[in-house]
Amino acid sequence: MIRFTAVNKFYGGFKALNAVDLIVKEGERVVVCGPSGSGKSTLIRCMNQLEQHDTGSIEVLGRTLGDDLRATDQIRKDVGMVFQSFNLFPHMTVLENCMIAPQLVRKQAAENAKDVAMDFLNRVHIQDQASKYPSQLSGGQQQRVAIARALCMSPKIMLFDEPTSALDPEMIGEVLEVMTDLAEEGMTMVCVTHEMGFAKRAADRIIFMSKGEIVEDGAPDDFFASPKTERARSFLRRLDLTPSTH
Amino acid sequence: MALVQFRDGNSGIVVGEQPAAGTSISSKARLNGINLLVSAIAVALIVWALYWIVDWAVIRAVWTSEDGSACRVADAGACWAVIHVRWRIILFGLYPYDEQWRSAAACLVIVVTAILSCTRPFHTLARLTLLWLVGFGSFIALMRGGVLGLSSVSVNDWGGLSLTLFIFAAVSITGMPLAIMLALLRRSRLTLIGKTTAIIIDVVRAIPLLAILFTVGVIIPFGLPDALVGEKLYRVIAAFSLYFACYQAEIIRSGFQAIPTGQEEAAQALGMSYRQRVAYVLLPQAFKAVLPPTVNQFVITFLETSLVVVIGFFDVLASGNAAFGTAKWGIAKIEVYLFVAAIFFTFTFSLSRYGAYLERRGAPNAAK
Ligand SMILES: Nc1ncnc2c1ncn2[C@@H]1O[C@H](COP(=O)(O)OP(=O)(O)O)[C@@H](O)[C@H]1O
Numbered sequence: 001m002i003r004f005t006a007v008n009k010f011y012g013g014f015k016a017l018n019a020v021d022l023i024v025k026e027g028e029r030v031v032v033c034g035p036s037g038s039g040k041s042t043l044i045r046c047m048n049q050l051e052q053h054d055t056g057s058i059e060v061l062g063r064t065l066g067d068d069l070r071a072t073d074q075i076r077k078d079v080g081m082v083f084q085s086f087n088l089f090p091h092m093t094v095l096e097n098c099m100i101a102p103q104l105v106r107k108q109a110a111e112n113a114k115d116v117a118m119d120f121l122n123r124v125h126i127q128d129q130a131s132k133y134p135s136q137l138s139g140g141q142q143q144r145v146a147i148a149r150a151l152c153m154s155p156k157i158m159l160f161d162e163p164t165s166a167l168d169p170e171m172i173g174e175v176l177e178v179m180t181d182l183a184e185e186g187m188t189m190v191c192v193t194h195e196m197g198f199a200k201r202a203a204d205r206i207i208f209m210s211k212g213e214i215v216e217d218g219a220p221d222d223f224f225a226s227p228k229t230e231r232a233r234s235f236l237r238r239l240d241l242t243p244s245t246h
Numbered sequence: 247m248a249l250v251q252f253r254d255g256n257s258g259i260v261v262g263e264q265p266a267a268g269t270s271i272s273s274k275a276r277l278n279g280i281n282l283l284v285s286a287i288a289v290a291l292i293v294w295a296l297y298w299i300v301d302w303a304v305i306r307a308v309w310t311s312e313d314g315s316a317c318r319v320a321d322a323g324a325c326w327a328v329i330h331v332r333w334r335i336i337l338f339g340l341y342p343y344d345e346q347w348r349s350a351a352a353c354l355v356i357v358v359t360a361i362l363s364c365t366r367p368f369h370t371l372a373r374l375t376l377l378w379l380v381g382f383g384s385f386i387a388l389m390r391g392g393v394l395g396l397s398s399v400s401v402n403d404w405g406g407l408s409l410t411l412f413i414f415a416a417v418s419i420t421g422m423p424l425a426i427m428l429a430l431l432r433r434s435r436l437t438l439i440g441k442t443t444a445i446i447i448d449v450v451r452a453i454p455l456l457a458i459l460f461t462v463g464v465i466i467p468f469g470l471p472d473a474l475v476g477e478k479l480y481r482v483i484a485a486f487s488l489y490f491a492c493y494q495a496e497i498i499r500s501g502f503q504a505i506p507t508g509q510e511e512a513a514q515a516l517g518m519s520y521r522q523r524v525a526y527v528l529l530p531q532a533f534k535a536v537l538p539p540t541v542n543q544f545v546i547t548f549l550e551t552s553l554v555v556v557i558g559f560f561d562v563l564a565s566g567n568a569a570f571g572t573a574k575w576g577i578a579k580i581e582v583y584l585f586v587a588a589i590f591f592t593f594t595f596s597l598s599r600y601g602a603y604l605e606r607r608g609a610p611n612a613a614k
């Protein structure tokens with residue numbers, strides 16, 4: 001589904017991704033972790049071309065991304081993304097947030113888009129807030145709306161970039177629960193998160209990044225039991241000292 | 247100069263020390279006394295001014311007088327007779343007397359079109375465009391004539407309120423899309439386009455409106471072949487519109503800057519195209535952020551329309567000048583200006599009320 005081959009990405013002179021090779025198969029749940037600034041966001045944002053890579057090749061859902069802008073448009077329809085800062089549209093109601101892209105991009109009729117939206121708002125347990133504006137919701141509720149909004153496009157892959165990092169601790173659970181449900185339904189997911197409980201529960205694979213490189217890539221049990229590199233060991237040690245932050 | 251300042255500063259200190267020298271209670275009492283005195287004086291002044299105005303504008307006012315002679319008696323108040331006798335000149339300028347109903351109807355068309363375009367059902371691009379095409383079409387048909395059995399009237403004879411409204415409406419309706427386009431070009435990712443747009447905007451903003459109007463109204467006809475010149479009114483509207491657009495573009499740009507980058511990224515991630523992102527995500531948020539300065543810009547533009555008088559157009563202010571410009575009515579200058587001011591006030595005040603209404607309507611979802 002996703003194939004990175006020798007991908008490099010520069011910000012000016014700074015190398016944010018260094019010769020990254022990665023394959024994510026259909027139905028796989030991959031958790032990406034690593035210290036701040038290690039290139040996790042850059043990696044995941046290359047998957048739907050919010051960032052353009054410089055060299056190497058990225059193939060998503062059978063299309064090669066890069067100069068072909070039509071391929072990028074096509075991929076964005078089929079790849080959903082959830083951001084750390086929710087990024088709901090503040091001038092639209094919750095329902096409108098969920099209906100706008102299916103109507104504009106998938107050319108769905110309004111009633112159809114509304115049915116689909118209400119269905120997904122139900123699934124994230126927020127149907128009774130449909131007519132409110134995002135600013136009237138709590139952070140956890142907003143993030144669940146953001147997940148529903150992405151799902152309304154019926155994506156084949158879901159990308160999450162630290163979806164719980166901006167949330168108060170008591171709201172993290174409700175968002176992770178929705179993500180766990182999604183994982184159990186078999187959605188292909190790439191998820192940047194430091195919620196190691198979620199990783200153990202829901203992930204098939206853990207990728208550990210450091211300084212723009214993929215340093216470790218393996219099953220969660222192996223990664224937590226016996227990390228192969230010193231960098232991963234010290235990362236895990238620091239996480240244990242300060243659980244559920246960053 | 248320095249000496250004067252020094253003395254001022256010195257006396258200020260002395261005055262400041264006096265209350266501090268007494269006990270705090272007596273200084274408080276003295277302050278209260280001063281407050282009371284100042285308030286009493288202010289109230290007295292206001293009452294006196296109100297009395298004077300009512301006396302002048304209502305009690306002693308002359309409401310009718312065919313030739314203005316009643317206004318010239320010793321204790322006559324406001325000469326509203328001038329409005330009674332000359333209102334058609336003020337509102338319609340030099341437009342042929344028997345056809346002035348057309349000018350009135352044309353005003354009404356513009357006002358109704360403007361009000362309709364403020365209502366929800368017309369808030370789609372297609373309907374708004376259609377509405378204004380019909381609005382301007384009927385305005386021009388009414389004013390110019392030559393169709394449907396209406397006699398034809400030269401643009402040079404258009405004047406008064408209908409001309410003012412027409413220029414304002416045309417400038418706003420053509421200037422706003424132009425402003426949006428300039429604001430979008432200015433944030434283009436291609437630096438050449440962005441820089442060029444920035445230079446155009448800055449150059450236009452650096453030239454006084456008077457100079458621009460004078461150039462397109464008077465100078466361009468000398469330099470260009472007749473076929474390219476076009477009618478003066480439309481040249482002026484085009485130039486005015488560009489001027490409006492350059493200011494409004496900067497206002498809109500500041501609105502774009504107020505939007506977090508995550509908004510555009512979210513829209514991109516949902517697969518929305520550039521146009522869709524601009525139309526559904528960026529512009530609605532930008533306009534909400536810059537509503538007050540935008541209303542301000544409209545009000546300023548409405549008032550600036552009276553500058554067209556310098557190139558020979560008879561807007562409502564210029565026709566007002568004509569209304570007292572005879573020996574009979576020369577005394578009624580203030581009354582005519584008050585009347586014209588009331589007309590301007592009606593329109594600009596409605597504009598700012600509508601702006602306030604829009605702000606209130608946007609309030610619940612703008613609240614953090
Ligand atoms: N737009 C940008 N311009 C310049 N440097 C950037 C930009 N985005 C990220 N970086 C740099 O790239 C590195 C990786 O960033 P990022 O992928 O956001 O890391 P992570 O998500 O793992 O914290 C960081 O050092 C960051 O400073």
Ligand SMILES: [Mg+2]
Binds near residue numbers: 040041162
């Ligand atoms: Mg990040």
